[in-house]
Amino acid sequence: MTYVVTENCIKCKYTDCVEVCPVDCFYEGDNMLVIHPDECIDCGVCEPECPAEAIKPDTEPGLEKWLELNSEYAKTWPNLTQKKDAPADAKEFDGQAGKFEKYFSSEPGSGD
DSSP states (O other), rough: OEEOOOOOGGGTOOHHHHHOOOOOEEBSSSEEEEEOTTTTTOSSSGGGGGTOOOOOTTTSSSSSSHHHHHHHHHHOOOOOSSOOOOOHHHHHHTTOTTHHHOOOOOOOOOOO
């Protein structure tokens, strides 16, 4: 099992999870984070830290797309090990449906 970042992270991009990760397996995109599945040690400390509830165990049904996306972008986006401020409008996007189709960006973030 590993943990994956799902759609609700898009445009919210809270980084509370990054701060508690003991193995620094988060990678930063322009408007979301991903977890490197080969680096995640399945400790689960990140899941309750996410204000957007966007982190899920890959054992939940229907997360195959997200596991693939996390795996793909963790290879090219920069590592993020320190908490950053969330976007000013993050709360406006929290819980919004269809964020992947509307807002997903494959561009990398700035990392640490």
